[in-house]
Amino acid sequence: MVLEWLNKDGKLLFASRAVRTFGYGFLSVTLAIYLDLIGFDKISIGIILMTTLANGVLFTLISSFFADRFGRRKMLIIFGALMSLSGIIFFLTQNYAALIFAALIGTINVTGTEVGPFLSIEQAMIPQTCKDKKRNTAFGLYNMLGTLAMSAGVLLGGLPHYIQTAFNTSQASSVKPLFLIYSLLGISTIVIYLLMSRGVEVPAQEARKSLHKILSPQSRKIVSRLSFLFGMDSFAGGFIIQSILSYWFFIKFGINFAEISYIFASAGVLTAISYVAATKLADRIGLVNTMVFTHIPSNVILMLVPLAPSLPLAVGLLLGRMSLSQMDVPTRQSYLVSIVKPEERVAAAGLTSIARNTAQTVSPTITGYILQFLLLSAPFFIAGSLKIAYDIALYFSFRKIKTPEERSEQA
Numbered sequence: 001m002v003l004e005w006l007n008k009d010g011k012l013l014f015a016s017r018a019v020r021t022f023g024y025g026f027l028s029v030t031l032a033i034y035l036d037l038i039g040f041d042k043i044s045i046g047i048i049l050m051t052t053l054a055n056g057v058l059f060t061l062i063s064s065f066f067a068d069r070f071g072r073r074k075m076l077i078i079f080g081a082l083m084s085l086s087g088i089i090f091f092l093t094q095n096y097a098a099l100i101f102a103a104l105i106g107t108i109n110v111t112g113t114e115v116g117p118f119l120s121i122e123q124a125m126i127p128q129t130c131k132d133k134k135r136n137t138a139f140g141l142y143n144m145l146g147t148l149a150m151s152a153g154v155l156l157g158g159l160p161h162y163i164q165t166a167f168n169t170s171q172a173s174s175v176k177p178l179f180l181i182y183s184l185l186g187i188s189t190i191v192i193y194l195l196m197s198r199g200v201e202v203p204a205q206e207a208r209k210s211l212h213k214i215l216s217p218q219s220r221k222i223v224s225r226l227s228f229l230f231g232m233d234s235f236a237g238g239f240i241i242q243s244i245l246s247y248w249f250f251i252k253f254g255i256n257f258a259e260i261s262y263i264f265a266s267a268g269v270l271t272a273i274s275y276v277a278a279t280k281l282a283d284r285i286g287l288v289n290t291m292v293f294t295h296i297p298s299n300v301i302l303m304l305v306p307l308a309p310s311l312p313l314a315v316g317l318l319l320g321r322m323s324l325s326q327m328d329v330p331t332r333q334s335y336l337v338s339i340v341k342p343e344e345r346v347a348a349a350g351l352t353s354i355a356r357n358t359a360q361t362v363s364p365t366i367t368g369y370i371l372q373f374l375l376l377s378a379p380f381f382i383a384g385s386l387k388i389a390y391d392i393a394l395y396f397s398f399r400k401i402k403t404p405e406e407r408s409e410q411a
Contacts, residue, residue, distance in 0.1 A: 006138065009200050010129030013122050016076075016192045017142055018149035020083075020118060023185040024109035025153020025268070026178050029260050030160065031110055032243040033250055037172040038094050046368025049243055051103040052110050053364065056357035059107065059117035064350025065214070068202050072121050072346070076193045079117055083107045084186030091179035108182075110243040114146065115234070115360065118189075120353045123333050124345035125200040132405070135338065136287075139330040140279035144272045147326070151268025156181070158258035202343055214347040219340045222401070223348050226336065227355035229394050234356035236386035238363020239379035240302065244371075245318070252376060253311045263315055267322040278327035279334075286406055287335040291328035292395040296388055298324035303384035306377030338403040 003011060035045045059079060067075045086106020089098055102108075107116045122142075130138045160174035167174075215223055246260045274294075282290040301321040308314035333349070340348045370378050 003141075005130055005134050007129050007199070009196050010126065010138065012192055012196050013125055013129065013200075014142055014145050016118070016189050017114075017122065017146040019185055019188045019192065021109075021114060021146040021150040022153040022156075023083075023087075023182045024114065025150035025155075025264075026157040026159070026261075027108055027153075027182060028110050028150075028242040029154055029157040029246040029264050030175055030178060030257065031108070032247040033257070033260075034172060034175040035099075036247070037170075037175070040096070042372040043365070043368045044096065045247075046365040048099060048103050049110050049241070049364040049368075050361050051100050052106075052108045053115065053238070053357055053361040055104050055107055056109075056116045057354055057361060058104075060120050060350050060353045060357060063117045063121050064347050064354065067121050067124075067346050067350075068343075072125060072201055073193050073196050076118060076121055077190050079107055080186050080189035080193065082186075083189065084183045087179045087181075087183030087186060091176055091183070110241055115353065115357050117350075117353075120349040121346060123337060123349040127337055127342065127345065128200060136279045136282055136330070136334045139334040140275045143326075143330045143333075144275040147268050147272040147275065151265040151272065154265040154268055155261050157264075158261035161256050161258040202346075215344050215351075216341065219344050219348065222339060223351055225397055227352045229390055229397065230332075230352050231355035231359035232393070233387060233390040235359035235363055236383045236390065238360035239367050239370075239383040241360075241364065244364065244367055244379065247371075248306075248376065248379075249311075249314075253314070255311070263318070267319055270319055270323040271326045274323055274327045275330050278329075278331050281327070282331045282334070287331045287403060288395065288398050288401075290331045291335075292391045294324045294327040295391045298322075299384040299387040299391070302387075303381050306380045335403060338405070339401065 006014075032045050032049060035048060036042075040048070063075055082105045086102040086108055089102035089106070093099070107118065109116055123139075126138050126142060127135055156178070159178065160171065163169060163174040163177065164171055242264060246264065249255055249260055249263065278290055278294065281294075285293075298321050301317055302325070305314055305317045305321065308317055336348055336352060337345045367379050370382075
């Protein structure tokens with residue numbers, strides 16, 4: 001039996017991640033270009049991209065404080081409904097204020113990795129769907145399936161090119177069907193969450209406790225330090241989110257939607273494979289070591305991408321970077337939920353996500369100014385140097401704080 005160690009709720013969580021990230025995939029490579037095609041300048045595009053990230057901050061904050069009390073499944077269903085609504089708004093109008101509103105409510109993800117409110121709640125659910133010894137594996141597979149689905153979605157990002165060719169439509173009009181598909185995916189996530197059992201919730205007594213005293217003093221100290229460091233990493237990452245990278249390739253090399261989709265779909269497949277490799281490496285050298293020692297080389301490669309004189313070399317460097325850059329994602333998630341109490345997991349995941357999302361909301365607007373007035377390649381160097389500084393700080397701050405499994409192995 002496939003994944004017999006994972007219960008039904010865990011498999012439904014995997015399905016919801018796949019459905020959701022499929023939609024994130026095609027919007028992450030088309031949204032910034034679409035906004036350019038309908039006449040917005042680079043600063044206005046940066047503001048809309050920033051607003052999509054601000055959504056993650058707002059809704060993750062709400063879920064951190066109220067998901068356990070209100071109900072994790074109910075909260076996820078509401079987010080699925082808002083996801084669907086935002087797709088409809090983007091399909092129906094090009095009004096700037098309406099698009100800002102849709103970006104604010106719609107959990108639209110443009111980063112190439114998930115940063116929204118779904119993630120913090122689902123991270124807290126995963127440890128309840130399998131035994132502790134399988135937790136690292138569960139997080140690795142959860143992220144791998146999500147990234148493979150995102151890669152498939154990125155491939156769908158090439159659809160506008162074929163619509164334009166087949167029906168002789170404008171580039172902007174050829175993108176619009178993607179927003180309808182995104183809306184339907186939001187409805188699909190609602191159905192999946194309705195099928196989940198109460199096993200993904202916390203007991204009512206613990207839910208009340210988590211609202212009044214979200215984190216113990218010890219956990220609060222750990223989460224605060226991690227939040228600062230994760231925020232630093234995300235601020236850096238905001239300079240090179242997938243929408244900006246696809247826009248960079250579009251401007252720098254003049255390639256079309258289909259070619260961009262092939263590049264980022266390939267990157268997604270490599271990233272997905274790296275998640276499984278990360279969990280195996282973490283079992284051997286530890287979670288923190290895996291986070292740091294894979295991340296630093298990836299950021300050195302990142303700074304080489306804009307120096308590439310040709311498209312093939314730039315793509316090759318990007319793919320090399322993506323085969324390493326996300327290995328810290330499942331390890332980071334597993335590490336966080338293992339060093340806090342079960343009833344603290346939603347809050348810990350949520351608060352660190354808020355720090356990440358808040359920091360990342362600032363970067364796209366700054367990037368918009370940089371792209372419009374300074375160097376096209378500057379965001380790569382800013383992101384790479386800041387991320388390396390984060391890696392060094394993370395290692396020296398947390399190398400001695402072990403998970404229960406790591407402590408038992410050393411005993």
